[in-house]
Amino acid sequence: MRIARFSIDGNVAFGVVEGDTSSATTATEDGPVLDIIKGHPFAEFERSGQRVPLSKVRLLPPVLPNKVVGIGRNYAEHAAELGNAVLDDQGRPEAPVAFFKPSTSVIGTGDPIAYPSFSDEVHHEAELAVVIGRMCREVPRDRVQDVILGYTCANDVTARDVQRREKQWARAKGFDTACPLGPWIETELDPSDLGIMCTVNGEQRQLGRTADMIRSIADLIVHITEAMTLLPGDVVLTGTPAGVGPLSVGDEVAVTIEGIGTLTNKVIKRG
Ligand code: MG
Numbered sequence: 314m315r316i317a318r319f320s321i322d323g324n325v326a327f328g329v330v331e332g333d334t335s336s337a338t339t340a341t342e343d344g345p346v347l348d349i350i351k352g353h354p355f356a357e358f359e360r361s362g363q364r365v366p367l368s369k370v371r372l373l374p375p376v377l378p379n380k381v382v383g384i385g386r387n388y389a390e391h392a393a394e395l396g397n398a399v400l401d402d403q404g405r406p407e408a409p410v411a412f413f414k415p416s417t418s419v420i421g422t423g424d425p426i427a428y429p430s431f432s433d434e435v436h437h438e439a440e441l442a443v444v445i446g447r448m449c450r451e452v453p454r455d456r457v458q459d460v461i462l463g464y465t466c467a468n469d470v471t472a473r474d475v476q477r478r479e480k481q482w483a484r485a486k487g488f489d490t491a492c493p494l495g496p497w498i499e500t501e502l503d504p505s506d507l508g509i510m511c512t513v514n515g516e517q518r519q520l521g522r523t524a525d526m527i528r529s530i531a532d533l534i535v536h537i538t539e540a541m542t543l544l545p546g547d548v549v550l551t552g553t554p555a556g557v558g559p560l561s562v563g564d565e566v567a568v569t570i571e572g573i574g575t576l577t578n579k580v581i582k583r584g
Contacts, residue, residue: 385410387552432472438553439511521554
């Protein structure tokens with residue numbers, strides 16, 4: 314099931330996406346529709362049966378996370394392209410690098426990424442995002458599935474020059490608009506081997522498979538919740554495959570994940 318969050322006539326609602334979202338009909342009134350749900354997707358909900366065409370609504374970020382927890386260096390080729398080892402000098406895997414992106418950095422598909430004034434090197438990072446469905450802490454490995462609502466596409470937009478220059482990544486990865494999420498949450502998906510792609514102005518920049526993650530989603534949830542409580546709507550970013558590169562004002566960047574859809578954002582000058 315695909316669950317979108319959207320606004321129509323000034324109201325915000327969640328809806329279940331029905332119909333084929335992969336074709337060119339998406340933008341037409343005969344294309345996919347949203348069956349508006351009563352309440353929210355973090356508990357049992359009912360579909361209202363009230364349907365609106367997807368083309369008539371503005372999609373919003375599919376969740377409003379309390380926090381977004383990012384994981385760095387989870388694909389070996391990407392770690393290597395930035396000159397980072399993923400094994401320590403004994404040949405053991407390094408502990409995953411975790412960081413936060415603030416709730417204020419989250420935008421949805423179609424929203425602009427505003428290029429920050431303090432950077433000259435903003436990069437795209439296409440990532441699979443895990444959406445947490447229930448409050449959880451110290452999740453045992455065999456219960457990880459129970460705390461996941463679904464999956465969406467993310468762009469872990471990063472001011473690479475700032476990341477290099479500052480020890481903490483709060484500004485480099487946490488500026489306003491640095492966390493595009495969307496277009497919706499796919500709740501029925503095996504995330505273990507999905508194609509993940511990033512294009513800029515239609516040109517392919519990143520192409521990977523989630524099977525190449527160094528640490529599995531279960532490993533990451535265990536690792537994070539060992540330290541902190543995750544809340545419904547919180548998001549875990551699972552790392553980016555190789556091929557990260559710069560964005561310029563005017564670019565259109567798209568993250569596509571097999572079985573989910575495409576998250577598209579244009580880069581604008583910060584006003
Ligand atoms: Mg990343």
